[in-house]
Amino acid sequence: MIKIGILGFQGDIEENANASKKALEHLNIDGQVLHVRYPQQIREIDALIIPGGESTVMGLLAMINNSANVIRDRIMDGMPVLGTCAGMILLAKSAYDRVVGNTKQNLLSLLDIVVERNAFGRQFDSFEVELPIDGISDRFNCVFIRAPVIMEYAGNVKPIARLGNKIVAVKQGNIIGTSFHPELSNDTKMHEYLIKMINSY
8 A cells, every 4th residue: 555645734735635535546546645744754655745835834844843854865765756836846956036035945955946936926816727747648727826937947857847938847757846736626647647656766
């Protein structure tokens, strides 16, 4: 039985849990979906989802209880991870805000990207659009809420989705980062893709 962990500090925890359960059912795979916060819980999972929320708070809490170091070690060891919206920011090497500049927040610094926070505006600027995602879906309903955008990427980072000229999803080995919230779509292909990655590490 595989175990999928949802980092449970804050954010779209239940929505990601529900999407993960549906993905397991679609794939006919026996698995558990767990809310994880503490180092020992993170050591026992097979894949991790870092949900949307407030990336500054999430990073601070992860540092305080030492889960950040365990997350970093597990991902570097090959554990698949999906970071959505704030989760992608937390995975990034650098983040800034067009108003305040460098956010100087705690980041895992594993995904070789530079992220601009709130790149599409604030909460009232939320929107949905269907986009192709390379290797995952020809048409995926992408929900953008206070979404970041990838401004720079390096190393073996591969852009897998764009909105116009903006990069909104990337893959780097066992790491997937999205600007949008796949858990808010009725489509579970993104979560299914994460589950399929488990067998490859």
